[in-house]
Amino acid sequence: FRTSPLGTGEVPGVPYTLRVLQEGYSHPHPDGTLRADCTVTLVAGGPVTALVDTGGPWGQRRLLGHLAELGVSPRDVTHVICTHGHSDHVGNVNLFPEATLVMGYDVCHGDGCYVPNGLAKGWPYVLDPGHLEVVATPGHTLGHVSLVVKATSLGTVVVAGDLFEAEEDEEQWRALSEDPEKQERSRRQVVAMADVIVPGHGPPFRVFRERGDSEVSWGEEEEEDATAGDVAEGPG
DSSP: OEEEEOOOSEEOBSSOEEEEEEOOEEEEOTTSOEEEEOOEEEEESSSOOEEEOOOOGGGHHHHHHHHHHTTOOGGGOOEEEESSOOHHHHTTGGGOTTSEEEETTEEEETTTEEOOOSGGGTOOEEEETTTEEEEEOOSSSTTOEEEEEEEETTEEEEEEETTSSSTTOTTTGGGGOSOHHHHHHHHHHHHHHOSEEEETTSOOEEEEOOTTOOOOOSSOHHHHHHHOOHHHHOOO
């Protein structure tokens, strides 16, 4: 496969449009410190309004401003998906107390009500059947997840958190991985099915597979049905 920069932070679709609200970055310094913040992505247009990762707490006003520019209030966000628990990805979850929170393999509705799901078994957690699902992508952390957005104008988009640091991250990601072998496998799975990847610390990029490569999916149809229903229930 090969990749190329997407060149935009917006991918339209019916019903869901994906918008990168904040492009993540990671800048190491000679003294060993690292200045970083994550990509924050909004997926909206259908019955689900999902925010993927929330950035660090130092960016609270910036995040609220980006949402306000789109006419979105924190109460409008039905789901917050934190790909993993690092501080630059979870720093503003308290802004969305009414949203369903997916934090790694935990799914929480409303006031601390944790609901069963199959993420730890490798099953998708379906937010909107045929359109949005959370999948397990372990490696960077053992409970890392990604959001799959289907049927956009560019095909399938995977908001991948730190499964991919950036488009050309081969010299970076292993040193940051809790389990490089699992992460390598997760990366291969995502590359096999994604047309666009939104990484955790860089701009979105296109994926072009060699002819004959097949798309993969997480779980069987009946397993997806077993984890679906979130849209009908709504948050809380």
